[in-house]
Amino acid sequence: MTLAAGFLRGATSRLLPVSVPLRFFALAVLSQLGLWLTVFIYAEALTAFRGGLSPALGALHILTVGMLASTVIGASLQILPVATGKALPAVWPARLIFWLLLAGLGGFLGGVLGFRLLLFMAGGAALGLALLLFAMLIAANLWRPGAQRVAAAYAGAGLMALLATAALGVALALDFELGWIPSHARTALAHLVLGGYGFMGLTALGFSHVLVPMFALSKAPAARPAYLALAVALAGIVSGVAGALVDSTALLVAAAACGLVAVAVHLRLMRHSLQTGMRKRLGLSFVLVRGAWVALPLSLLTGGLVAVGWAGQRAGLLFGILLFGGWLQSFVTGTLQRILPMLVSMHMVAARKRKTWLEPHADRLLLVHAVAHGLALAALLIAALTGWSGAARAAGLVGSLGALAFVAFSADTAAGLLQNPPREG
Template identity: 30%
Template sequence: MGYRKPGKTDVSSQGPFVAPSFNQSEQALPVTLPLRYMALGLCAFLLFACVLAWQVTRGVLFAPEAPSGVALTHLLTLGALMSFVMGAVYQLSTVAFLMRIVAVRLAHVLFYSYLLGLAGLIGSFSVWWPPGIGVFGVWTAVVLYGFCGNMLVSLFRTKARGAMWRFVFLAHVHLALALTAAVALALGDAHVWRAVAAYQAQILATHILLAAGGFFGFLIFGFSYKLIPMFTLAHGYDARRERWAFWLSLTALWSLVAYIWFPLFALKLVSSCFTVFAFLAHLLAVRAILRRRVRKRVEAPIRGVLMACALGVLWACALAVRAPFFGDSATWRVLVPFGIMGFVSLNVVSLTYKIVPFLVWTWQFAGGHRQGSHVLISHLLDPASARIVIGLNAFGVALVTLGVWMGSGWMCDLGAWALAVSLGIFGVHMSSVFIRALKKEEVS
């Protein structure tokens, strides 16, 4: 082996390199399970786009405290983003860490349980039915606790550990804590646990931070260090910034949670600075990967990831300028949608253009009995088609954020329409992948 400078690492430090395949070994789940979760996420994205457009038309958008606003928010976070992410986690973890999922049957059962709980919870939010919110909220939380437990035990047993593993492992710990806060809120709304009312604002803010930043954010950071090298064929890059990004992110998250409960200026300063540094470290880590890529052309989905990272840096800077106190609802109304739609959702949408076509191709054409097939991944979906979706999404996020900040109704409406159209096109693109695969299967 060649000499490597101290402090330098390459992809081999995160486990043996695996070529761009999602189902190569016996550790991998049946590819249909992740696809099932992603299909649910696709349906939720399409429903979210329709409801968003409908709310803009009726003029009831951007009322987060209203039943329609709460239902729309959870349709995006639990219905679309969580479903996609769970499918991706089940599949990518087996490849990234060369591990087994300890309870595959449980994962199948949890899918149908999650579908039932999600439908009941969104419906209860829509009509604001407190008993339903309590029952289905706890039901959904129990299902997600099962998902967390399944993944945490599986991750704990693997030997391939590094910055990426720490990001993914702690993401599931943060999700479990966010669920605990959600259960407390649901029991409070159902008037079962009346003591929650005194701390409802702090618990809600903690729930949002741990779910959006602690779970989605940590997963995006962690899996980016596997997916971006895989899709750009990068190797031999310096991975030290990944470790910096992890420790900075961890410090930023928990100092911000502490600031919510103890609004001290020192905590505000620490959390704001470390959040900016964490996003910058992540952006530099991604840049280091791209500089060592073999595939010179940067495809549209990877450009979307870079755009989402840039929006994340802007979000962190906005947080540093005005770190929100838990009672500052105006600041939360600006920062929360910007963070979820600008960073989390745009990352998920961008990477989906690479993940879903490959999984569908693996499902239909990659088996040994398909060796005579000449169907390529590019036949199912051209990655360049992501450009319009990414552009409209970023444009919509920017307009909505500026509209909420400036109190401009027309900017909010125009931005919401851009988001609805972009997600509608995204849904059509992803649906076409399944349709084309089935048609080509019939032909072959």
């Protein structure tokens, strides 16, 4: 073996077998379709949602676990080892996480949609186990000193929030049978804050410090304001969770205010990255990312107004749609349409196949998805504000068409691997 080949093997060993991250991304892409189909089928139940075991709870977890968490896990398992230069200790835990996640989501949804409590609780427990295993697997990678400290700090904070989210989630699932939680609704709100702004939100913000400069070809954002934003965001999340658990309006408002400050600092850093980047035209993906950046502060503002009771009875749904659909789903689809081609390129380059692409292609499919995503969210917001289930059904239909286009785009991108399959390690 030549010296160069030895180094090459070392560098590429940080790349997981491509089937590992791809299965998480496939689950995410298909979950988006499942989400909108659920919205279409259960439009009445969704607009009437006031908590409890209902299709709305199922739709929310198809989005949060099936799409968002799955993307975060797939991206973390692939990007962190490459970014930190430290390979995962083994590949089998990543595969186990996927199967636990899939089985857990299946059980959870089967339980929710079929009103089968035991299945629901078993699914919740499997999801908790999958997320715990993921946290353990990725934590060791983050402990490495050196490069990517900002992203690692955000991901580490996100992992802590993940553990708390999973623990509260399992407790909430068991509460349907045991009735051991004093206030299910308040605990559910704490679970929502930890999952939405904590695990998924902090991880999304942290990855932005790597991905946005990478897409725009700019220098990494300044570390000090990034740490400041993280500290303020953490204070907001702690305040929000405490406010939810003890039913304190003041703490919830303080949480929203902290969140707005953290977002302002973060968006300023992102704007600087985009303005100083070598690449100015970032395409449709950044239309979605910019939309997500608008929805994030709007969700915090709406959350604050809901806490003080100034937003009306239906604003709770509005808050949820802005947080999970507007911010997280838009951000994830915007970045995923760039990560997927990048992932395929990395594996084909590593396998010394022909030159590949880093940019998303199949533009028409992505345009259909972006337009449908925007229209579906707008219709869902109308449904939330008016309680009109017809708008929710239209959202489900249009969203499903967009999600189908995204499935086609993803399949088209992955087809590059099928034509030139890299060796699986």
